[in-house]
Every structure is written in structure tokens, then in C-alpha cells.
Amino acid sequence: MGSLVRFLFTLAAAVGAAALLAASLRRRAPPSGLPAQLVPSSHMVGRNRSFVLWLHGLGDSGPANEPIRNFFSATEFRLTKWSFPSAPRSPVSCNNGFVMPSWFDIHELPMSAGSPQDESGVLKAVENVHAMIDKEVANGIHPDNIFVCGFSQGGALTLASVLLYPKKLGGGAVFSGWVPFGSSVTERISPEARKTPILWSHGMADRTVLFEAGQAGPPFLQSVGVTCEFKAYPDLGHSLSKEELLYLESWIKSRLNASAEKDS
Template identity: 35%
Template sequence: MASKLTSVVIGAKAKHTATVVFLHGLGDSGHGWSFLGDELSSLLPHVKWVMPNAPTVPITINGGYRMPAWFDIIGSDKSNTKQQDQKGMMASVSSVNQLIRQEVDGGIPSDRIIVGGFSQGGVMSLLTGLTADYKLAGIIGCSCWLTMADQIKSIASESNKKTPFLMCHGDQDTMVQLGLGEESADKLKVLGYDVTFKKYLGLAHSASPAEIQDIATFIKDRLP
């Protein structure tokens, strides 16, 4: 059973007609990405921002140290199926789907909801979008990769086959290599998904003003 997540919520400044759910990275919290809603709320006053907090779990690669995470990191090879915590990933997908369902139950159509995330959170946003029963407005993945790539074709739903994806990555990222991000975007394109991939020169495993601007433009286009 999916656990209920706590979230940092930034309410819409005007009439609430759309929602962005944005997932943080390993060891972070919803507060770590609350700046996104703070910065963009004047541009997107109709949007409510939901930044959920990941559960605290033991991380194998860190000697079992417990920290906020959407799934366990078993090894350094992110493309190795045996090093992927698929059970943890799917449990987190279920928890994110609960958040989407709460918004839909509150009167926001699913196609007025965007799911995004950074690093581990980006992995989860891609996986949620690909497998969700809900038709979303858009999916954003920053500094992340496509997990369970060999299984996506069999586990993906039809709901977001036409939904635009925005993937962003710094070319100086040593935590999640640019090549892995590019390869992930290419795999999704081969599967027929509408993916825009943005590369940022000099950017490490973090966000930049140019990236935030591209995210803002994507959200504004998808949630007018």
C-alpha cells in the first residue's frame, strides 16, 4: 500500500485551475524546491505547487544510512536492472498517484496537472508519467534518467503517449552523466514519446536560471 506523503504546498495566487507536483532529489525535501513555486507564482498565479517529501529509507550505496529518498540506490550503475530498486520505485509512483488523485478529486482535471522532478525525483516523474492512468498536461525530468528502460514498453499506459516531456540536463553533471540523460531521452523518442531535451553548458548537478526559464515556459505553454 502506498504511503501518504506530506508536502510543501504553495497555493495559487489567483483562482486555482492547475497544479504542478515537483519531486526533490536524494537527501532533500520539498522545501529544497519550494523556490520554484515562489519564483514562478507571479507568472503562473493560477497554479498550485505541491512539493512532496520523500520517505526516509536506508540507502545501500551509502552503507545503509537513512535519508529522504524515493527509492534505494543499490549500486552506481543506474542502467543495471539488478541495481534498480524497482519495488521502491513503484511504491513511490503509487504515492505520487495519490497526490494526483487528490488534485483531481479537488476539481482539477488531470490534464491540468504537470508532474516534474529533479534527479531521483525526475526519475519518478518520468516513471509516473509513463505508467499513470491519468492523462497529464506535461512531464518534466531534470538531471535524471529513464529507469526500468527495458520494461517501459510493457508497463507503460496509453494515457500519456501524446503528452509532452521536457528533460533538462547540465553538461558538467558528474552525479548523473549527461550521456545517460541524452540516452534516456532518445529511448523515449524511439518509443514514440514527444520529448524535448535541453542541455545547459557549464551546469553541474543542480538548476540554473536558464533551466528555470525553460521550465517556466513549458509550464506556461501547457497550463495557460
């Protein structure tokens, strides 16, 4: 009888251990239908997120540019956060001091390669852009997945913001922009910032920011060790084209994919 009792106790203990193990496995199991190896960690979810900051041109507004995001329909943008801030209103010299949305002062239009620049105003605007970027980095978005883009005055601010940010970013895209400061500012470009790629697009028929102002960009960037892809668009004036935006989508998409492959 004693042997039977011991056997029953042993059997009960084994059954209890099996039940505990099954419960533990259920707690660790992925959601139904999703293999364990496909459950993303919190680190990977954060690493796959991206941020696109769009900076508008003189006299424009952020909300007016929000339809731009509709061109970015690829799956790589499903976790992308977009931001379309508006510039503060301030007097603009080239418009006889008229108050309008402006990131910094512009002394003359059309803008040429030799036009005078408001360097102090540019540097102040750069600080505000950097604060926006820092906020997203603090929220877990990797700098490699952060892209700053801008048109005209916003393009000039994009260039300055990317070059003067202390870390390498995913990229900067300049549309119909110009170099908004002199060579003295280049001393502030960090070795990491020099690794950020630049896409520069400019219309050859631009009569507001002359094509020569755009052409001056790549040689300047080459002189400071920054990679730039320059795309000229014949017959395009001072405006954004669908072709430019579709190319921007593929340009950012390829860098997001490269970032994901590097992390994996």
C-alpha cells in the same frame, strides 16, 4: 366609473409585473462593473486551475525546494496549486545503507546509463505519486493542467510517474534524471500516457548522474512513442540553474494557454 376601475387594475398589474421582472434581472446580474459574459462559470474556474508537483532529489526535502515557485510569476500561475512533498527516510545502498530521505533505493553513484535499478521500489513510489495526482483530479483540476517535475532521483520518479499514469497529463519535467526501469515496464504505459509531453534538462558537466544517463532518455521515450524535448546545459553540474527554471516556466505556461484555448 367601471371603465376607470378596470383601467386602474390593468395599470397596477402592469406595474407589478415590471417590478417582478426588474427584481429577477437584479438577481441574475453579474457583480457591479463586470459584464455578464465575463462571469466565469464554476466549470471554467475549475478548468483554469492547475497543479504543479515537485519531487526533490536524494537526501533533500520538500520544504527546502519551495522557493522554486518564486520563478513562476506569470499570470497563468495565479490559480496554480503547488506541492513539495518529502520522501520517506530509508536506507540507501550507494551510501552504505545510511538512512536518509529517498523515494527508492539507489545502488550506485555516479549513475550511468547501465546502472542497476530498484524497479520494485520505483513502482511503489509511483503509487504514492499517483495518489497525490488522483486527489487533485478529484478536487476538480483537469489532468491537462497537472505537471509533475523533479530533480535527480525526483526526476527519475517524475518520468516513471508520468509514464505509468493512466491519463494524459499536462507534462513531466525531468532535471538531471534517468530512466529508472527496464524495457519490461514499458508494457504498462497506456496509450493516453504516451500523449504526455516530457521536458528533459541535463547538465553536461554532471558527475553524479552522468550526462550519458540523461542522453539515454530521449531514445527510450521515442521507442515508446512519447514526445521529449531535451535540453543540454554546458558547464552545468549536478544542480538546478535559474536558466532551467525560467525555461520551465515558459514551457508550462504555453501548455496552460493551449489547454485554455482548447477548452474555449
